[in-house]
Amino acid sequence: MGLKxxxxxxxxxxxARAGYVNNWITVREADTSPxxxxxxxxxxxxxxxxxxxxxxxxxxxxxxxxxxAWIKRMFNIERAGHGGTLEPWVY
Amino acid sequence: MVVQLHEVVERGRVESVVEYFKGRIYQRPPLRSSVKRSIRVKNIYEIEVLDYQDKFLMLRVLCDPGTYMRKLAHDMGLILGVGAHMRELRRTRTGPFREDETLVTLQEVGEALYLWRSSGDERYLRRVIQPVEVSTVHLPKILVLDTAVDAVAHGANLAAPGVALLTKNVESGKPVAIYTLKGELVALGKSLKSADEIARMDKGLIAETTRVVMPRGVYPRTWKTKSGSGLR
Incomplete structure (x- = not known):
């Protein structure tokens, strides 16, 4: 199986795990470089x-x-955020 | 949420007032609020009485983002004529996130992190943290060619020739998630065209990049700069 x-x-x-489905349209045939x-x-x-x-x-x-702020300190990372409504926790 | 009524009301009346809040409602953001305080229209898609005992009413609500539950509880009290306020609130779903096996507590996060740091075992940490792509599964998707990735990672808008495949639900003016062919999230954007239009285009912009996730330089830079060819 190719990378794509x-x-x-x-x-x-x-x-699918979250209960949604992707219906794909292929526009350009291509693979991706490793x-x-x-x-x-x-x-x-x-x-x-x-x-x-x-x-x-x-x-x-x-x-x-x-x-x-706690999560940032625990992981020692600079960027973390939360999204109550739309965006998730994005570090 | 749990709503506390200020006086006992007959169950039938409570149920009809709950029913009354189904559909379009109007809300003005509260006094202490970080947004402009103009009246907003919100949808209550589902509202259901889970339990009603004494003065306590437990409701399940499916609504638009940014709907004020505290306001909803207060307004129910006004219509019932007895007053009411919100006692407890729990978000059971947001976008693709639910109360499922991926839901973890701070305690579990801390333990997984400790295990990794103390013994190098990543398995628990990988169970607690999911790839960022999981947060975008509910969105229409566009997958781009390797040659288009870095431009988008630099914040450029996406042009038609960079598109490899996309989902049929891509709609003009709606959010899209932009990925590489390996399934890596590059950026979030707003589509400027429908899926059918994009599939037929061979030039022109098709999506506005609104939020970049992938760092620059992960994929090769292929566009030209003033100082000559940018091809490396």
Whole structure:
């Protein structure tokens, strides 16, 4: 299986898991080079953390803002955010 | 959410007032608010009484983002004529996120991080953290050629020749997620054309890049600069 099939397969898998479906239209036949980038599920652990999201069960009490600050400190990362409504936790 | 009524009201009346809030509602953001305080129209798609005991009413609500639940509880109290306020609120779903097996507590995050740091075992951390792509599965998608990736990573808008494949639900004016052919999230954007139009185009802009996720330089730079060819 080519890298493109793996990439599309990954997106289809995570999309289906959340209850959605991708109906694809192929516009240009092409593959992707193994020389740059990486399949999302094969990221090294540091990249996995930096390009990761957490579906977090926030306890009542602390604000989302405070929880983000704790997560930043725990992981020692500069960039973290939250999305109550639209965006997820994007580091 | 749990709503506390200020006086006991007959169940039938509570249910009809709950029903009344289905559909379009008008809300003005509260006094202490970070947004402009003009009246906003929001949709309540589903509202259901899960439990009603004494003065406590537990509701499940499916609504537009930015709908004020506290306001909804207050307004129900006004219509019932007894007053009411919100006691508790829990978000059970947002975009593609639900209360499923991916939901983790801060405790679990802390333990997974500790295990990785102390023993180098990444497995728990990988269970607690999901790839960023998971947060965009509910969006229409455009996958771009390797040659188009870095321009978008630099914040450029996406042009038709860079598109490899896309989902049929791409619509003009609506959000899209832009990925590489490996399935890596490059950026979020706003589509300027429909899927059918994009499929037939061989030039011109098709999406506005609104939020870049991928760092610059992961994919090769292929566009030309004033100082000559940018091809490396």
């Amino acid at each position: 099939e793996k990439g599309v397969g990954f997106l289809d898998k995570i999309t 020389d740059y980038g990486v399949l999302p599920y094969e990221r090294g652990i540091i990249d996995h953390i930096n390009f990761g999201v957490i579906n977090l069960d926030k306890p009542p009490g602390p604000t989302s803002h405070e929880v983000v």
